[in-house]
Amino acid sequence: MELTAVCCVLGVASISMFFVWRLSNWLWFEPKKKEKLLRDQGFKGSSYKFMYGDLKDLVHMTSEAKLKPMSVTHDITPRVSPFMHKSFSTYGKNIFIWMGPTPMVQIYEPSMIREILSDYYQFQKPRGGNPLTRLLVTGLADVNADQWVKHRKIINPAFHVEKLKYMVPAFYVSCCEMINKWGEMLTNEGLCEVDVWPHIQTLTSDVISRTAFGSNFKEGKKIFELQREQAKLVMKAALSFYILGLRYFPTKRNNSMKEIDREMKTTIKSIIDKRVIAMKAGESSKDDLLGILLDSNQKEIEKHGNRNFGLSIEEVIEECKIFYFAGQETTANMLVWTMILLGQHTDWQTRARDEVLHLFGKRKPDVDGLNHLKIINMIFCEVLRLYPPATIIRRLIYKETKLGNLTLPAHTLVEINPLFLHHDNDIWGDDANDFKPERFSEGVSKVNKGQASYLPFGGGPRICIGQNFAMLEAKMALVMVLQCFSFELSPSYSHAPHIIITLQPQFGAHLILHKI
Numbered sequence: 213m214e215l216t217a218v219c220c221v222l223g224v225a226s227i228s229m230f231f232v233w234r235l236s237n238w239l240w241f242e243p244k245k246k247e248k249l250l251r252d253q254g255f256k257g258s259s260y261k262f263m264y265g266d267l268k269d270l271v272h273m274t275s276e277a278k279l280k281p282m283s284v285t286h287d288i289t290p291r292v293s294p295f296m297h298k299s300f301s302t303y304g305k306n307i308f309i310w311m312g313p314t315p316m317v318q319i320y321e322p323s324m325i326r327e328i329l330s331d332y333y334q335f336q337k338p339r340g341g342n343p344l345t346r347l348l349v350t351g352l353a354d355v356n357a358d359q360w361v362k363h364r365k366i367i368n369p370a371f372h373v374e375k376l377k378y379m380v381p382a383f384y385v386s387c388c389e390m391i392n393k394w395g396e397m398l399t400n401e402g403l404c405e406v407d408v409w410p411h412i413q414t415l416t417s418d419v420i421s422r423t424a425f426g427s428n429f430k431e432g433k434k435i436f437e438l439q440r441e442q443a444k445l446v447m448k449a450a451l452s453f454y455i456l457g458l459r460y461f462p463t464k465r466n467n468s469m470k471e472i473d474r475e476m477k478t479t480i481k482s483i484i485d486k487r488v489i490a491m492k493a494g495e496s497s498k499d500d501l502l503g504i505l506l507d508s509n510q511k512e513i514e515k516h517g518n519r520n521f522g523l524s525i526e527e528v529i530e531e532c533k534i535f536y537f538a539g540q541e542t543t544a545n546m547l548v549w550t551m552i553l554l555g556q557h558t559d560w561q562t563r564a565r566d567e568v569l570h571l572f573g574k575r576k577p578d579v580d581g582l583n584h585l586k587i588i589n590m591i592f593c594e595v596l597r598l599y600p601p602a603t604i605i606r607r608l609i610y611k612e613t614k615l616g617n618l619t620l621p622a623h624t625l626v627e628i629n630p631l632f633l634h635h636d637n638d639i640w641g642d643d644a645n646d647f648k649p650e651r652f653s654e655g656v657s658k659v660n661k662g663q664a665s666y667l668p669f670g671g672g673p674r675i676c677i678g679q680n681f682a683m684l685e686a687k688m689a690l691v692m693v694l695q696c697f698s699f700e701l702s703p704s705y706s707h708a709p710h711i712i713i714t715l716q717p718q719f720g721a722h723l724i725l726h727k728i
Contacts, residue, residue, distance in 0.1 A: 239263050243313045246621045250315060253618055256303035258310070265310025270295040281706035281719060284556060286598045287645040288709045289635055293603065300632060316606075316625035320636075322663035324616045325628050328607055329664065329672030333357050335607035335626060347442065347473040351530035352677065353538070364677070366512055366523055367531060370504040371677050376684055377579050378499045382422035383688040384576060390415045390689075391696050394725055402727035405702050407720040412547050412689075413440075413540070419685055420539040424501040424532065425483055438476045439537055445469050447712050480532045484525065501535050541714045542601045542669075543682045547689055548721050549599040550591060555701040555723050557647050564588050565694040574695055582687045590649040592686060593656060596668035597640075598647065601714045603631040605670055630667040631715075639665050699723045 243260045250257075258266060273294040282291050290297045296318075299307050305320040319325055328335045336356040352363045369375065390411055397404040417436045445465055487502060491510075505528065513522035523531070554561040567587045572578075605628040613620045620626070637644045639660075640651070651659050660666045669676035676682075693699075701723060708718035 239313050243310070243315065246315050246624065247308075249619070249621055250308050250317065255306050255308050255317065257299065257308040257315075260310055260313075260315075263313065265312050265314075266295065267310070267312055270309075273298070278708075278710055278718065281708040284701070284705075284707045285645065286553075286647060287635070288599070289632060292709050292711060292715065293629075293631060296629065296632065311625060314623065314625055315621075316627050317620060318627055318629060319615070320633070321616065322665050324618075325664040325667075326672070327615060328626060328628065329605075329670065329674065332360060332672070332674055334613060335609060338606055338608035338625060347446065347469050351527065351534045353534055354530075360674070362521070363523065363527070363531070364673075366508050367505060367677060369508045370501045371681055373680060375499065375504060376681055379423045379681070380579055380582075380684070380688065383419055383685050384692075386415055386418040386422060387689050387692045389418065391692055394697065395727070398725070398727050403724060405704070405722060405724050407722050408551055409548050409717055409721040412551075412721075413544050415689060416540045416544040416547070416685070419543070420536055422500075423681075424535040424539065426498055426500040426503070435476060435479055435536055436540065438472050438479075439533070439540075442469060442472045442476070443537075443713050445472070476533065477529050480529050481525065484528060484532070502532065505531060538676070539678055539681065542676070542678065543685050543689075545599070545601040545714050545716060546592065546596060546682065546686050548717060549715075550595045550686070550690060551693070551699065551723060552701070552705075552717065552721050553595055553598070553647055554591070555699050555705075558698075558700055560587075560591060560647075560649060561694070561698065564591060564690070565698070568691050568694045572691065572695070577688055577691045579684075582684060582691065585687055585691070587649070588687060588690060590652045592683065593652040594647060594649040597634045597666065598645075599709065599715055600630045600634055600668045602668075602670070603711060603715055604629055605667065628667065633665050633667065636665075696728060698726045698728055 240262060243265075247260050261268075277291045277294045282288070295309070299309060300318075305318070308315045308317045310316070319328060333356075337354055352360065352367055355363055393411065394404070394406060397406060417433070421433075421436075445468060448465065449469070484502070484506075487498075487506060491506065509522045509528065513519050515521070554564065564587050567585060571581045571584065607626045607628075609620055609622065609624055609626065611622045613622075615626075633639065635644050656666055664671055669679040669682075705722040706719040709715055710718040
């Protein structure tokens with residue numbers, strides 16, 4: 213008995229020591245080993261702090277920056293990303309920061325950026341961190357390697373240029389509703405002050421409802437409200453996941469996020485089920501995103517005679533969540549910052565309106581005319597440079613990897629930062645923080661010399677699948693606004709770009725509208 217007891221004690225002690233060693237290795241020895249390897253290759257950054265790394269400082273500085281607005285300038289990096297701004301200012305461009313015990317290397321060299329974005333097998337979307345953040349968006353935006361290839365192949369037909377033409381009438385109807393609402397707010401003098409941000413969000417929500425599901429905004433409103441609330445909770449979770457194990461506790465926020473996810477999936481599944489039943493009954497698939505997706509999915513299954521080659525209903529639901537989130541957020545952000553900048557730089561607003569009136573007069577915009585907008589295209593390019601919707605692109609390597617002349621250790625995060633790239637004087641010149649659409653007069657490839665330094669929609673094979681959709685919708689909306697109104701920044705406008713997943717105006721976008 214004594215021998216058995218001794219063996220049990222030794223066994224328990226051995227297991228405990230093993231787990232203590234594993235934990236110590238993960239939280240201390242491995243990070244310190246990686247830190248030395250990175251410093252030996254010329255990278256700089258703060259020394260690793262046990263378990264938390266730089267997360268506490270990052271969260272504190274971000275929270276502090278959001279307490280007050282900034283002057284109306286386009287030098288926004290100190291407010292939007294204060295910790296990274298301080299790190300770049302202190303250490304230069306070759307830096308790493310600590311996301312808990314995981315080092316995150318900043319890559320600035322265009323050739324390395326191109327290599328990262330091109331190799332989606334080696335440099336994969338990170339799926340670690342707080343799993344609650346994946347409740348917002350998964351699907352195409354989250355899958356990797358062969359799974360990504362399958363999803364992209366099935367979804368691609370929904371965003372073909374020829375299919376987008378059929379969605380232009382939906383863009384027009386939704387824009388008319390927003391324009392009419394603004395018209396009803398005008399005083400007898402033909403002007404009014406409007407926070408255009410919620411109106412633009414409603415517009416892009418309405419558009420994605422019509423184009424994704426053939427429904428109006430009222431039917432899709434529930435999903436949007438849930439998703440907007442989820443985005444806020446996800447951002448809070450992302451800024452607090454340094455608290456070890458917090459993700460697993462049934463906190464009020466964690467429970468709310470899970471409940472929102474269940475409700476959202478149930479609502480979307482109901483829409484999908486109705487469409488699938490209709491298709492089985494012989495109805496033709498519709499020319500909306502869901503109809504095209506379901507049709508493409510069915511063809512892929514029939515082609516191979518195996519359901520594994522298609523998407524499951526759960527995967528279709530996740531793709532619909534992306535339709536809603538990415539389709540609404542990207543265009544809304546681009547439009548609101550465009551109106552803010554044109555409200556500040558009214559000379560460019562006048563030039564854009566002259567182009568619109570020359571091409572369309574007061575008549576309904578058509579696809580051919582929208583594709584011939586040169587000045588407005590230049591303006592959008594510059595807005596996306598100064599205020600990119602997605603400010604960071606992250607990848608994770610699972611094994612030791614060569615990148616250019618670097619050797620990166622396994623389980624290192626690699627970050628490309630479009631916000632800082634787009635504001636870099638070495639790339640764009642001393643006027644990098646100035647609004648100068650003319651820099652794009654000969655196109656994007658001319659101004660960035662073909663280098664991977666302009667990334668408003670990402671780059672490589674994983675470039676945003678909906679960029680043509682977003683640009684066409686944004687052109688339609690801006691053309692119709694310029695046909696009906698002139699506008700300038702209101703004295704009550706507070707310039708406060710901040711991140712809630714995407715780059716947004718924290719205190720809204722107050723403009724003075726004048727009826728034309």
